Amino acid sequence: MKTPHVQFPDQLYIGGRWVQPLDGNPLEIISPDTEHVVFRVAGAGPRDMDRAVAAARETFDRGGWSAAPAFERIEALQRLADALERREPELAAAWSMQMGGPTSIAPHIVRYGTQNLFDAIKIGRQFRFETSPESAIAKGARIVHEPVGVVAAITPWNTPYMLMTAKIAPALIAGCTVVMKPAPETPIEAYIIAECADEVGLPPGVLNLVPAERHAAEHLMRNPDVDKIAFTGSTAVGRQIAQVCGERVRRCGLELGGKSAAIVLDDFSDAEAAKILTSTIVTLSGQVCAMLTRAIVPRHRHDAIAEAIAAEMKQIRIGHSDDLEAQMGPLATKRQLERVEYYVAVGLKEGAALVTGGARPPRPDRGFFFEPTLFANVKNSMTIAQEEIFGPVLCLIACDSTDDAIRIANDSIYGLNASVLTHDPRAAAAVARRLRAGNVAQNGMRADFSLPWGGFKQSGIGREGGEQGLMGYLETKTMLLDTTM
Incomplete structure (x- = not known):
């Protein structure tokens, strides 16, 4: 280059x-x-x-x-x-x-x-x-x-x-x-x-x-x-x-900033959700204001989705910026690396379950690298669900219904981005209209910057x-x- x-x-x-x-x-x-x-x-x-x-x-x-x-x-x-x-x-x-x-x-x-x-x-x-x-x-x-x-x-x-x-x-x-x-x-x-x-x-x-x-x-x-x-x-x-x-x-x-939610509806499979949520959270090592950092999933599927995401995250290749096979590079600064480590410690202290990641990888042994990280059994009131981490940390939150998922998604000081994971465009549109966010996309973190972009609330x-x-x-x-x- x-x-x-x-x-x-x-x-x-x-x-x-x-x-x-x-x-x-x-x-x-x-x-x-x-x-x-x-x-x-x-x-x-x-x-x-x-x-x-x-x-x-x-x-x-x-x-x-x-x-x-x-x-x-x-x-x-x-x-x-x-x-x-x-x-x-x-x-x-x-x-x-x-x-x-x-x-x-x-x-x-x-x-x-x-x-x-x-x-x-x-x-x-x-x-x-x-x-x-x-x-x-x-x-x-x-x-x-x-x-x-x-x-x-x-x-x-x-x-x-x-x-x-x-x-x-x-x-x-x-x-x-x-x-x-x-x-x-x-x-x-x-x-x-x-x-x-x-x-x-x-x-x-x-x-x-x-x-x-x-x-x-x-x-x-x-x-x-x-x-x-x-x-x-x-x-x-x-x-x-x-x-x-x-x-x-x-x-x-x-x-x-943002603490954007991805709501998984029941017609979307565990494997499909895991692929999208993992490939998203590793984009720019999670350092995106619109990052989907809260995955809100049906309660009866929580454990299965957590297992599927963990399997996907473990396959992510971490490497230097010139490694053409790397799927995720380092965090931008030492300060940012330490910020992510701090939030992981807070998540553990508050009782979230660390499923995978949560540490610096053994390789590369130099640089500001951090593993893709999944917390499960996260309550939306926890710090890691409310504050912007700006790193590759995904929070899995269980909900009891679509109405409950929307309530959880909107329970945030932020309102920048959101996603609805479903194969039904009508269902995606119906949920999107109820979300307090400036941008809502079906099936992933998507944006068209030729159209208006910005956030609700803070x-x-x-x-x-x-x-x-x-x-x-x-x-x-x-x-x-x-x-x-």
């Missing part, structure tokens, strides 16, 4: 120029495969955040980008998408190097990121930024949609390219200017985005890059010239962002994808004029 090439790793991209940091510390990227430092990039400090926001603010307020016809912004985004498409092999290599994601799926993960740009372009071409409705008050009534302003795009480490493009694509179509703040563990993709923006001639200040640790990110969040924060990450951090935005009545889009605010995703970066203005124009 092609090695990612970053032209100016020791610099930040602000106001259309590569510049030295003023007060940040360099960031070290540690390989989850080897536990060694494999890359270093610049880190932004508070003063760097301020100058990035100032650059975005100046460009937005000058109006050249924000007031330009939508087709000009769409053409610019098309150039950016084409440039990024050419660099997809490097983006895939960067993801595997930083995240430990299997190289076998890296191209597909990256493709989702580039597709976000193409999807936004399609939506932008169809969207009516101005309409002329009938009004009893004014002959020349208009409704216009204008950009919200300066956007701080803050993304996590699990799928950094896909999550960043999900924010910058609709923001740029809308006419916003953007400050990109990628996770310190995975900044390389954002560097490639900035390089491509420079290559295709996006106006200075439209897209800025400031990777940083948490203290500088908090400074960015509090900058009064930021009009919207677009964030994907934990619910804990999302609450903090919502509080800051609430104090200023600032816009925010929050795509947060899984977030707003939607990404589709026309609703674009609307999140627009303000609506009603104009009442005396004549039509």
